[in-house]
Amino acid sequence: MPTPHMPPAHPFDDDKLREECGVFGVTGVQDAANFVALGLHALQHRGQEAGGIVSHDPEQGFNSARRFGYVRDNFTSQKIMETLPGPLAIGHVRYSTAGSKGQTAIRDVQPFFGEFSMGGAAIAHNGNITNANALRRELIERGSIFQSSSDSECIIHLMARSMGRSIPDRMEEALRKVEGAFSVVAMTRTKLIGVRDPLGVRPLVLGQLGDGWVLSSETCALDIIGADFVREIEPGEMVVISPDKGVESHFPFRRRKSRFCIFEHVYFSRPDSILGGRSVYETREAIGRELAKESPVEADLVCPVPDSGTPAAIGFSLESGIPYAMGIIRNQYMGRTFIEPTEQIRNMGVRLKLNVNRALIKDKRVILVDDSVVRGTTSRKIKEMILDAGAREVHFRIASPPTAWPCFYGVDTPQREKLLAATMSEEEMRDHLAVDSLKFISLDGLYRAVGEAGGRDPKQPQYCDACFSGEYPVEPADMLEQGFEMKAAE
């Protein structure tokens, strides 16, 4: 059930995987919290449920504000921003992390703060700790008192138990005990800290703003504050940024081959971000081209399912020579008007958000390009709308392989049995959606599109693709304990 504070972030859109968090931090500029608010606004697509900022000022110490709702509705208020002074600040936007899905309380909203003998520290975490239940049990048995239901709070308690002499040392020791995916942005009174897990599952980048430094989940949030993109934080890297020493980098974890989330390329990241040295937009266009090569079909129009299917639809059109058209128009002004929809409005579902451009569609054979099929509920409704508008044929082309497995690394996924591809073959899905044809890009095709010319290395995949392949790069220990069954080895 939704909390009284905030209903689900996308009342009409429960048919997408959802990134659960974005993190951002700035040091070395006046009123750093203002920059953090702008950065979080640019990362809002990574989490719309709640956001928080912690700042530090040499005279006023640490201050924090945590709120439900959009960044623009909270952190533009002068009254709030005046409470967050200082040259150093970090922030977090969230959907909801493990432990409290759909029941967020303000105590679950990050950044989390801890007071240690050597001073305070705040942390903001993007990802998911896969052994959090075991860690939490052990910490509680040893006397830790948890304030939230979030897996991320384990990091603060592990730091409290560490004998490290500095906060970065304690953080390092804490994170060595943590399994799963983490991109962490943290701060002490004087330092901004960024860490990525050894596999680098979730993104984190470093930027420069005048004499100051920035850490961000994505490069699009550097652009909004006019910061220059310096580089990605490497998998397993920790950077400690201080006014006297600048950026210090080291690698506290055992080096492993990286397994970045391939779905960031397909859907989660904004198309104006840079990932792995390539524009996300260009990668998505390449996915569309690859899809057109793999699964051509005779048709009159290529239409994106807006907005996330757009670059792939353009790529499909360019490769196939079939004209591109905006056959479906998105209502840009959904948002908060219907944020607590009545049952009647909820039943109107997709029609409130998307409308078919009838004049274009009538009597046409239409290829619809979407980024993914999760439950299939939206795809079905869109197909009905297109047929109602007089289309002769509907062909679905999907810019990711069938999503048949849940993600345990910081993405909200339905239980496995709710994933259409977990229970049906491609042909069965086509019949279920009642479309003329349905094709997904192959896993190899997706790898080629993201720049791996030789496709996926089956012995040592270059990315995390567990939601497609069922091959989890980090064993999801908590989920196994709860009875989740991994794919049997082939």
Ligand code: SF4
């Ligand atoms: S399981 Fe899927 S969504 Fe999750 S990290 Fe891996 S590729 Fe990304």
